[in-house]
Amino acid sequence: MVKKLLQDKREGLLLLAGFLLIVAPMSLFVSHIDLLSEVCDVVGFSFTALTDSAGSKGFLITLSVLVFISWRVIGFNREFLAKLFQLGVILVIGFAAKTGLKHVTESPRPYTELLTHQLLIPNPEHFYKLDAIQKEEMIDEISQQVSPWRTSHWQGEKDYSFPSGHTIFASICLAFFGGLFMQHKRYGLALMVGVWAVCVGYSRLWLGMHRPMDLVGSIVFVAAVYALMPSFSQLGMWMMQKLKYPAHIHR
Known part of the structure; x- marks a missing residue:
């Protein structure tokens, strides 16, 4: 059966x-993804x-x-x-x-590692101890360096990975x-x-x-x-x- x-x-x-x-094997390509890089509208869209x-x-x-x-x-x-x-x-x-x-x-989601590297939070796990408003403010702060094509998704999904x-x-x-x-x-x-x-x-x-x-x-x-x-x-x-x-x- x-x-x-x-x-x-x-x-x-x-x-x-x-x-x-x-x-x-996509892990081989992930290292080449720079979340701080500029993103053209065609790629972002x-x-x-x-x-x-x-x-x-x-x-x-x-x-x-x-x-x-x-x-x-x-x-x-x-x-x-x-x-x-x-x-x-x-x-x-x-x-x-x-x-x-x-x-x-x-x-934790990978973008929380970027927040850690930029010294906005002590470690990725800390992000999930923040309340909803604090999480939003944290992503708003990093958005000065990260394309909105990415941060708009971060704002929409603040749960685990x-x-x-x-x-x-x-x-x-x-x-x-x-x-x-x-x-x-x-x-x-x-x-x-x-x-x-x-x-x-x-x-x-x-x-x-x-x-x-x-x-x-x-x-x-x-x-x-x-x-x-x-x-x-x-x-x-x-x-x-x-x-x-x-x-x-x-x-």
């Missing part, structure tokens, strides 16, 4: 493995758009686009409904676990939609989702919001949850019957 469970998800798991292999596409401001738009494309690829059938239910369950698990793990690990919620969402989309596209031989679409996921991950590093380990942990977590997720095929059949659709209809 476990073998069958994994076999049905081999494409999605393969894509996550590829994502992991690309993200893992591009990384902001990427990170927002997997964050609270834009994840629903991304999700809607991917669901629509999936519907066009496989049609409205029990597979489509089962996949949607799978997606909903893992999104709830992913976002709930993200919040819980952040409080358990209490890993591990794991990366944006990478969790990108990994879920890659496993579900990328895997689905591969199963239906739409390799170009799968590649596009993969490139987007990698770019989202790198945007989090570039902004000073995460370390490579945060991304790695997020991908591994999603892979584990996705691998153990039931197919819900019977539920898909039941929903089709309730909606008065014959199970064989594809479009």
Whole structure:
């Protein structure tokens, strides 16, 4: 049964493995990211758009686009409904676990290290002892040296670093939609989702919001949850019957 469970998800798991292999060595590039460097508007806008596409401001738009494309690829059938239910369950698990793990690990965000280096706080952990107003004032002070393309995100996310919620969402989309596209031989679409996921991950590093380990942990977590997720095929059949659709209809 476990073998069958994994076999049905081999494409999605393969894509996550590829994502992991690309993200893992990103630590080699992080050392070249200077958070104090000047940022042109094109670069700043591009990384902001990427990170927002997997964050609270834009994840629903991304999700809607991917669901629509999936519907066009496989049609409205029990597979489509089962996949949607799978997606909903893992999104709830992913976002709930993200919040819980952040409080358990209490890993400071990378930008707090810059605050420490600039002698604004004694150590990264001290940032989380400040109240909301003090944190905002601290980031305002460093904003004289750091591009607003970065500090605007710092102001919006003052919680802990591990794991990366944006990478969790990108990994879920890659496993579900990328895997689905591969199963239906739409390799170009799968590649596009993969490139987007990698770019989202790198945007989090570039902004000073995460370390490579945060991304790695997020991908591994999603892979584990996705691998153990039931197919819900019977539920898909039941929903089709309730909606008065014959199970064989594809479009």
